[in-house]
Amino acid sequence: MHPFTPLRRAWVPIAATVGVMAQQGDRAGEWIAELSAGLRVAGVLGLVLVFGAYGFLSWWFTHYAITDTELRIRSGLIFRRTAHIRLDRIQAVDVTRPLLARVAGVATLRLDVIGTEAKDELSFLGEREAVALRAELLARAAGFAPEEAVSLGQAPERELLRVGPRDLALSMVLSLGSLAVLAAGLLAPVLVWWFSRSPWVALVVLLPVFGALWKGSGGRFLTEYDWTVAESPDGLRLDHGLLDRAHETVPPGRVQSVRIVEPLLWRRRGWVRVELAVAGSKNGLLVPVASRAAAHAVIARVLPGADLAALSFTGSPRAGARWVVPVWWKGYALAVSPEVFATRHGRLCRRTEIVPHAKVQSVRLTQGPWERARGLADVHVDTGANGTVTARLRPAAEASGLLHAQAERSRTSRASARPDRWMA
Numbered sequence: 135m136h137p138f139t140p141l142r143r144a145w146v147p148i149a150a151t152v153g154v155m156a157q158q159g160d161r162a163g164e165w166i167a168e169l170s171a172g173l174r175v176a177g178v179l180g181l182v183l184v185f186g187a188y189g190f191l192s193w194w195f196t197h198y199a200i201t202d203t204e205l206r207i208r209s210g211l212i213f214r215r216t217a218h219i220r221l222d223r224i225q226a227v228d229v230t231r232p233l234l235a236r237v238a239g240v241a242t243l244r245l246d247v248i249g250t251e252a253k254d255e256l257s258f259l260g261e262r263e264a265v266a267l268r269a270e271l272l273a274r275a276a277g278f279a280p281e282e283a284v285s286l287g288q289a290p291e292r293e294l295l296r297v298g299p300r301d302l303a304l305s306m307v308l309s310l311g312s313l314a315v316l317a318a319g320l321l322a323p324v325l326v327w328w329f330s331r332s333p334w335v336a337l338v339v340l341l342p343v344f345g346a347l348w349k350g351s352g353g354r355f356l357t358e359y360d361w362t363v364a365e366s367p368d369g370l371r372l373d374h375g376l377l378d379r380a381h382e383t384v385p386p387g388r389v390q391s392v393r394i395v396e397p398l399l400w401r402r403r404g405w406v407r408v409e410l411a412v413a414g415s416k417n418g419l420l421v422p423v424a425s426r427a428a429a430h431a432v433i434a435r436v437l438p439g440a441d442l443a444a445l446s447f448t449g450s451p452r453a454g455a456r457w458v459v460p461v462w463w464k465g466y467a468l469a470v471s472p473e474v475f476a477t478r479h480g481r482l483c484r485r486t487e488i489v490p491h492a493k494v495q496s497v498r499l500t501q502g503p504w505e506r507a508r509g510l511a512d513v514h515v516d517t518g519a520n521g522t523v524t525a526r527l528r529p530a531a532e533a534s535g536l537l538h539a540q541a542e543r544s545r546t547s548r549a550s551a552r553p554d555r556w557m558a
Contacts, residue, residue: 135193135196135256135257135258135259136240136258136259136260136263137193138235138238138240138258139189139193139196139240139257139258188211191211192209192211195208195209195210195211195214196208196209197209198256200270200271200274202274203220203221203222204218204219204220204221205218205219205221205245205271206218206219207219207254207256217254219245219247219254220247221271221274221275222275223247223248224245224246224247224248224271224272224275225246225247225248225385225388225412225413226245226246226369226382226383226384226385226412226417227243227244227245227246227268227271227272227383228243228244228245228246228380228381228382228383228417229241229242229243229244229264229265229268229380229381230242230244230378230379230380230381231261231375231378231379231380231381232377232378233377233378235258236379238258239260239261240258240259240260240261240264241258241259241260241261241264241265242255242256242257242258242259242264243255243256243257243259243264243267243268245271246385246412246417248413265288266287266288268288269287269288269289272289272368276368289366289367289368290366290367291364291365291366291371292364292365292366293362293363293364294363294364294365294370294431294432294435295361295362295363295421295424295428295431295432296360296361296362296363297358297360297361297362297421297422297423297424299355299359299360301405301423302355302358302359302361302422302423303355305400305405305407305422305423306350306351306354306355308397308399308400308403309350309397309399309400310397310398310399310482310483311350311397315343315346315347315350315351318343318346318347322340322343323340326340355376356375356376356377356378357374357375357378358374358419358422359374359375359376360373360374360375360376361373361374361421361422362374363420363421363432365435368383369383369384369385370383370384370420370432370435370436371383371384372384372417372419372420382417383417384410384412384417384420384436385412388412388413389410389411389412389436389437389490389493390411390412390413390489390493390517390518390519390521391410391411391487391488391489391490391493391517391519391521391523392408392409392410392411392420392433392436392437392487392488393408393409393410393411393485393486393487393488394406394407394408394429394433394442394485394486394487394488395407395408395409395483395484395485396483396484396485396486397482397483398482398483400423401484404425404426405423405424405425405426406421406423406424406425406426406429407419407421407422407423408420408421408424408429408432408433410436411517411519411521412519413517413518413519413520420432420433420436430442430443433488437473437474437488437490439473440471440473440474440488440490441471441473442476442488444471445469445471445474445476446469447467447468447469447476447478448467448468448469449464449466449467450463450464450466450467450510450526450527450528451510451527451529453508454508454509454510454527454529455508455510455527457504457508458504458505458508458510458527459526459527461481462480462481463527464481465478465479465480465481465484466478466479466525466526466527467479468525468528470536470539470540473490473491474488474489474490474491475488475489475491475494475515475523475525475540475543476488476489477523477524477525477526479526487523489515489517489523490547491540491543491544491546491547491548492544492547492548492550493517493518494515494516494517494540494543494544494547495516495517495518496515496516497513497514497515497516497537497540497541497544498513498514498516498537499511499512499513499514499533499534499537500512500514501530501533505527506530509529509530510527510528510529510530510533511528511529511530511533511534512524512525512526512527512528512533513525513528513533513536513537513540515540
């Protein structure tokens with residue numbers, strides 16, 4: 135690891151010590167007050183020495199190695215841990231650069247691996263070393279020989295989309311969720327003070343509100359700032375972030391479903407947000423805001439052959455659906471093309487979910503008592519990302535035919551699908 139790493143590792147015991155001191159409260163203050171000035175200085179120096187030694191030793195005992203088939207990460211000061219990461223199980227390799235790391239010229243390499251909940255990571259590497267290691271891992275995962283993998287370097291890229299800060303800020307202002315959080319942030323202090331008259335109660339109640347307000351406004355803006363989507367042989371590359379810069383990858387052929395989100399106030403401008411479901415990966419956002427045409431062009435790179443503009447949606451029948459789901463029944467619609475299964479729902483915030491036939495794991499038909507009385511049924515399509523796309527309130531005869539037809543389309547599409555390999 136990079137020599138900067140011990141400074142980062144030293145924060146673990148520091149945070150633990152601060153937590154213990156905060157938990158003890160007044161007793162910790164009494165202990166410190168009983169010590170002489172010399173002992174206080176000696177105690178601080180001793181803690182600095184211990185924390186520094188912990189950071190140095192944890193860095194010293196952390197190593198990684200690459201073989202033809204796996205990446206091995208060995209760590210642990212007292213209890214040794216060796217992670218064996220198979221290269222053919224890697225979903226994505228991301229390079230992130232937190233603010234302080236960017237100043238020091240280092241980066242973190244994070245790996246999405248099929249079957250794991252958390253990402254394995256290497257922190258910290260030099261920026262050039264992190265980029266080179268990422269390229270080598272992807273090349274080896276694609277099946278290149280070791281000599282070729284080392285010499286290939288990072289694959290070239292072509293920019294597809296860039297989101298400007300003005301559009302990003304305006305989209306957040308026009309988001310109903312952001313407006314609701316802002317209203318809560320303005321009204322909550324008044325209401326809490328009115329009913330409690332206690333500053334401590336107000337602090338406890340308002341901290342989560344302000345945290346949600348920051349996450350949906352300032353925090354989101356910092357994270358999605360200068361969002362760039364580029365195409366390369368190893369998938370779509372996503373670069374974003376103002377303070378902490380992230381370089382993520384959408385793995386080719388492993389996208390299970392795509393969701394297009396259209397908030398009410400965005401529709402006049404023709405804006406949409408594109409989200410992804412990738413099995414085993416935490417990278418869930420493809421485009422934070424863009425025109426519908428630009429978003430469709432990017433989605434076409436993720437779902438080759440799918441023409442979203444040509445999808446023809448049919449709504450639920452008025453006669454029965456309005457009694458099962460009053461008012462909101464108008465938001466439900468279904469479209470099926472030779473490439474994808476697509477549903478639409480929502481009136482205030484419209485969401486369109488698209489699943490390639492080859493990614494369908496199972497198909498189910500459900501019918502509640504009220505739906506059965508009105509001759510309606512729901513068709514559920516399950517994907518490999520533990521997600522479900524539902525076509526709601528379809529006529530029962532149509533739903534039954536759709537169930538068998540979709541099962542057949544999924545079987546034939548999987549047989550002819552391209553392999554999910556890097557650079558393939």
